[in-house]
Every structure is written in structure tokens, then in C-alpha cells.
Amino acid sequence: MSDDLTLYHWEPNANSGKPMLTLVEKGVPFNSHYIDLLAFDQHKPDYLAINPMGTIPAMVHGGRLMNESTAIMEYVEEAFPGPALMPADARDRWRVRWWMKFFDQWLGPSLSMLGWNVGIGPKVRERDPEELKAAIDRIPLPERRTAWRKAIYGLFSEEELAESTRRILIGIDLVEKTLGERAWLACDSYSLADINAFNSAYFLPISQSEHCNDEKTPHIMRWLRAIYARPAVKTTWAMGRTAMSDRIKIFEGEEVKPW
């Protein structure tokens, strides 16, 4: 099976982490192909020959390419045996999809904007300016080119950053309230929604430590620790290659650096 299943991914974080953790939770063996996002490997000819969109993650199964991390998660759930990561009840399933979309399209862009602004952007700008310009010119999708230019040069307005912070604080409130009503994000069992959300929410107690902590958000902290305790999380995070994957040790009680 692993011969014909390859996942192209970066660190276990945000979009890359979603299919990684899903595959590991299902116990599906796969070829792991690490793509260095910060070296812009995803826009180089070798990778574009596999995924012409130049986005990560991407998965190839039986010679067929798939992108869009959340859609890949549902594929993994349906195409392989293993523990169920979608609830049986149709309304619960609707809620799983709703929460994934909320993280993907409402909260996620705010989290990534602040992440790029304070963390990844400054790191990338240490590189040769000519190399950076060439890297942007290679990006195939025009909308991704615009997004990367903003991210690389830190072209966020004060208003955009303030709006991102506002949304993150609201997101924290909504997730805390929801987890006060049920054990897991979308229903009473661990699901793709928890996997999706954990891949960005694990960072909240670090990046938003004043607003997301044991005192102010006990339900979020309980939920993050419950996910961290799963063996699949350890296995997935061991696939990281940079200091980013050490951030998860905050759940061991260790002090960690955000970037």
C-alpha cells in the first residue's frame, strides 16, 4: 500500500499537519516526502511536475493527485480502513464539516497572517533578495503569488493585523464555549474536526498565552492536552525537521519558543 501512497508535506502544522495526522490516526502507511516551504521547494520544477498548483500538502494515491488538505482528510477517512474519524450521525458529520470550514476559511487566514508577520516572514527575509524575487516569480497560481508577496515582504496593513487579532480572540471564545458544551469540537467523539483544528490551535497557548491558558480557557486546554496524549500526535510531530515541531512540548509543561 505504501508504495502507491505518497504525501508531500511540510512541518506538522496548519495545512500539512491535517492529512499527516489523519493518515497516522488511521494507521495507514505512506511515503512521507518532506517539502521545505521556507526554501520554496513547492514552487520548484520537480514538485510542479507532481502538483502543478504548487501548493502543499498534496497526496498521490494510485497515481492520482489530490490537493486541498481538508478534502484529502475526508478522502483518507473514506478510502482506508482503520478507526472511524467521522461520526455515524449525519448531523454530527455536518458539524464536523462546518468546524473545518470555520478553521480553514475564517480563523485560519488570521492565524497564518499573524504567524507570517511575527515569525516566518522575518526569517524568510534573511535570504538573498534576488532569490526571493525569483521564488515569487515561479509561483504558478496568481492568487498564491499575491498572497506570498504579502507574506514574504510583510505587506500587512495595521488594519489587517488588528482584524486578524480580533478574529483570533473571538475564535478562542467560540471554541472555548463549544468545548464547554461537549467533549470534542464537533460532537461527542474525536473526529476530523479535532485533527483539523488542533493543527493550528496547538499554537494558541504560545502565541496568545494571555488569552488562551488554564485560567481563561480551561476547556480548550483540556481538549488540546487530550489530543496531545494520543500516540498518533507523537508519531506525526516526530516527522517535523525544524524547531517548530518542538513547540508541541508546551503540553509537557516545557517552556517553548514561538519561533
Next chain:
Amino acid sequence: MVMTLYHGEPTGPSLTVLAALFEAGLDADLQAIDLAMGERHAGAIPQTTETDYSVEGEGPVLLVDGEPLCDSVFIGCYLDDVAPGSGLRPADPYQRWEMMAWCRWMIERLAPGVAALANRAWTTPRLGVLDDAAFAAITDRIAAQDLRERWQETRDGTLSDEHRAASEARVHEATKKVEDRLADRDWIMGDFSLADLESYAWIAPMRELLPDAFAGKPRLAAWLTRVAARPSVRRALMQARTKHPAHGFAPGPEINRWG
């Protein structure tokens, strides 16, 4: 299971959900509401985190045993889950991935553009004649600040040249995408599916505003006729209460914050 569908005029997401309900052969009490007068936020419709922060903006709500479900593609998946064999989704996991990735493009890329153009043309005049108190009565009930801001922009008619151009480009991209896709098939996924409804519901109302995007695309034209001829779509269109049901928009999804 007791279902009530609160829907707007049969265009955009309300058209998708009405037709999906009829395709699935399920019974629901149909309650027509005026989305552009804020009726989704009033009356018997419960306000939950999920309806407050629906990424789709002002869309239909399917009330199932007291819980309100929103976001048209996910309501379509729900209906398919409770009526297996409805044909709303393909059975094969890879085809399902393809359908979800296709719909994601439509809701994330096309829908914000269509909503911006349709609201500027048809909703702005309706909101413009309301006095301040009547408008405030609508927006005071809306929980999400970013959605309230889209209502305000719609009332003010502030659509920048840049936003208009980007929105029009999306419509051109979508009509080309469908034309190309239909080179070897009658329906988006080969067999008819939710992808046809979701694509049709956002694309069809643009014929009136952007005829250029439809010119010289014979396969698109034939598909528009084919979708409109389905009994489910005809029955959905019969739910219209106004002379121009295609105009029945209300503030929709926001344009992706990364551009």
C-alpha cells in the same frame, strides 16, 4: 426527523439547497424568508455559533429537530447522508474528493465575487431606501462584526474598482472552468451531482450582469439549459415569490483575506 427549510429566493445558496432537498426526495416544511431584510436573524430560526459565523454569509437554514444547519454544500452532504442514493455525491472516494475540491473552489473563489456583484446591483437599492433605524434593526441582530460590515458596505454601495474587477475576473474564470470541464461529459462529475447545483446557483445569475463571460461557450450554455430542466431545479424555481428571483441576494461570503 422534523425538517424546516428557511430559504430565500431560488438563487445562490437557497437554490442549491432547495434543489438538493428535492433531488434527495426528502420532505421539509418550506418557509420563504427575505434574506436581504435580515430575516435569517429573526423569528423562529435559532441563532447558534454555526449560524452566526457561517462562512457563506446570508444563506438558507435547514432546521433539523431544533438544530439549524447552514452552508449550502454541507447541507447538501447532510441530505445525501440521510438519503443515501440521492445521487448528490458520487460513491467513489476519489470522485468525492474531486467534488469537494471543486465545490471548495466555487465557494471560496467564485461565490464572494458573485455576491459582491449581485449585491451591488440588486441589494444596494433595496437597502438604500431603508431609513437608518430600519437598517439598524436588521444589523443589530447580526452577531459577527465582519458580516455586519458587509451589510454596511452593501447598503453604502461601496464596491471599489479593484474589488469589482477581481469579482468579474472570478466569474470569467468560473465560466471557463465549467466550459473546459464539460469537454467530455454532460455533468461536472460525469454523473449529475451537488457540484452542478452549487456551480449553477452561483453562475446562472451572472448571465444578466456579465454576458461577456458566457459568450462563445456552447458547452456551458447547454449545461445551463440541462441543469434548469431538471425537475428538482424547476420545482426550486417555482418557489419564487418575486418577479426576478435571480436578484434575491443578500451579503454573502467575504473575499479571501489573503487576496
